[in-house]
Amino acid sequence: MIAFPNAKINLGLNIVSKRPDGFHNLETCFYPVKIFDSLEILHSDLFEFTHSGLESSSGEDNLVIKAHRAMQKKYGIGQVKIHLHKAIPMGAGLGGGSSDAAFTVKLLNELFQLGLSTHEMEDIVAPIGSDCPFFINNKPVIGKEKGNVFSPINLSLDGYFGLLIFPPFGVSTKEAYSKVTPKAPLYPVQEVIGEDIAQWKNKLHNDFEDSVFEIYPMLNDIKEKLYSSGAIYACMSGSGSTMFGIFTNKDQLHSVSLSGCTSFSFSF
Numbered sequence: 001m002i003a004f005p006n007a008k009i010n011l012g013l014n015i016v017s018k019r020p021d022g023f024h025n026l027e028t029c030f031y032p033v034k035i036f037d038s039l040e041i042l043h044s045d046l047f048e049f050t051h052s053g054l055e056s057s058s059g060e061d062n063l064v065i066k067a068h069r070a071m072q073k074k075y076g077i078g079q080v081k082i083h084l085h086k087a088i089p090m091g092a093g094l095g096g097g098s099s100d101a102a103f104t105v106k107l108l109n110e111l112f113q114l115g116l117s118t119h120e121m122e123d124i125v126a127p128i129g130s131d132c133p134f135f136i137n138n139k140p141v142i143g144k145e146k147g148n149v150f151s152p153i154n155l156s157l158d159g160y161f162g163l164l165i166f167p168p169f170g171v172s173t174k175e176a177y178s179k180v181t182p183k184a185p186l187y188p189v190q191e192v193i194g195e196d197i198a199q200w201k202n203k204l205h206n207d208f209e210d211s212v213f214e215i216y217p218m219l220n221d222i223k224e225k226l227y228s229s230g231a232i233y234a235c236m237s238g239s240g241s242t243m244f245g246i247f248t249n250k251d252q253l254h255s256v257s258l259s260g261c262t263s264f265s266f267s268f
Contacts, residue, residue, distance in 0.1 A: 005099035012204035044081035063101035091170020093240020102135035157268035176239035179211035
């Protein structure tokens with residue numbers, strides 16, 4: 001069985017407060033985008049995990065393996081052969097690893113005919129990563145608390161075009177949080193998302209940009225380039241290094257060129 005785990009972007013991200021458990025309360029909008037890994041799972045006598053494409057761990061810290069272990073522990077499923085082809089970069093803020101874990105659970109549910117509900121699959125992946133449950137339902141939502149409490153949102157970017165810019169480095173979650181200062185948002189994400197997209201530029205902010213841009217000024221340069229090339233909204237995705245722009249005209253995407261960076265264009 002084969003599936004194609006997709007990436008996500010964050011439309012705004014407010015770091016609201018520090019939690020007693022050491023995590024942070026945040027608010028953001030998760031939106032799925034059309035850049036994919038490839039995941040194949042087959043029945044097997046012995047467990048086997050292989051990978052190709054971009055760099056990916058083959059050890060027990062790989063989220064695909066963690067997802068299989070969780071399913072095996074809870075539902076007693078049999079052994080499988082898994083192959084993961086990575087196209088979504090690690091440390092990019094696109095949720096590639098989380099998506100791989102969620103799609104592993106969905107494939108295993110189908111392969112072993114478990115009949116699990118969406119909620120049951122979300123419960124399985126929640127301990128693996130805060131944004132893993134998003135990829136089970138895989139529709140636009142407002143994420144709150146640790147980013148794992150979802151509210152459905154009526155949002156469609158159909159008709160717009162997106163451009164992802166990958167710089168030649170990633171940003172770890174620990175690094176992104178190292179200088180962040182939690183604060184009550186001036187403009188709550190859910191309110192701004194409901195406004196015309198032309199208003200997002202001045203109101204929909206990713207708080208990680210304040211700290212990460214100090215460490216990696218190249219990211220600010222990329223954001224400025226996206227806007228100067230015609231983007232109506234540009235932002236850093238999550239806590240990673242990917243910058244993205246939303247455009248009304250597909251031809252504008254070709255004017256964005258940055259030395260040392262990789263770009264990926266798509267339609268929403």
